[in-house]
Amino acid sequence: DAFVGGGALNGVVGRLLLVEGGQPIQFEHLGGGKFKEIHDETVGRMVPEFKQKTCPYRRTHLALFAKARQQPNLNKLIKAGPAELAAAGDIPETPVVASFARVNVEGDHPFGAAFINIFEEAMEPFKGSKN
Secondary structure, three states: OOOOOOOHHHHHHHHHHHHOOOOOOOOOOEEEOOEOOOEOOOEEEEEEEEHHHHHHHHHHHHHHHHHHHHOOOOOOOEEEEEEHHHHHOOOOOEEEEEEEEEEOOOOOOOOOOEEEEOOOHHHHHOOOOOO
16 A cells, blocks of 8 residues: 555554644644554554544545556656646645656556645745755
8 A cells, every 4th residue: 555654654643634734644643743543563662643644644645646657757756736636636625736756667566656745835844945
């Protein structure tokens, strides 16, 4: 499955985007910096529960991954702008003006794929001109 660089990074980035950017990240925020947690058998500790199957970024990234895999040059950066994202049905849920992907290996697993999202200005974490 598509995910951001591992569980720890997913948690940090997800919490930042949810709390500071108001984005539709699939954590249940309880307020006061607390999140609903579950025990993760892989790391052996409590972690924020992430509803991966309903994550709008996951759908966007999987669609981009499929598009990037179809390119003759696998190492080429491909772009999905507002029209492509709207066609995929993700615009209302994914607050980006553009998304990019690059795939450098053949196969169905997104290992080695890179994704870049350019957020709508109102949804940037730590709003300001330095984002």
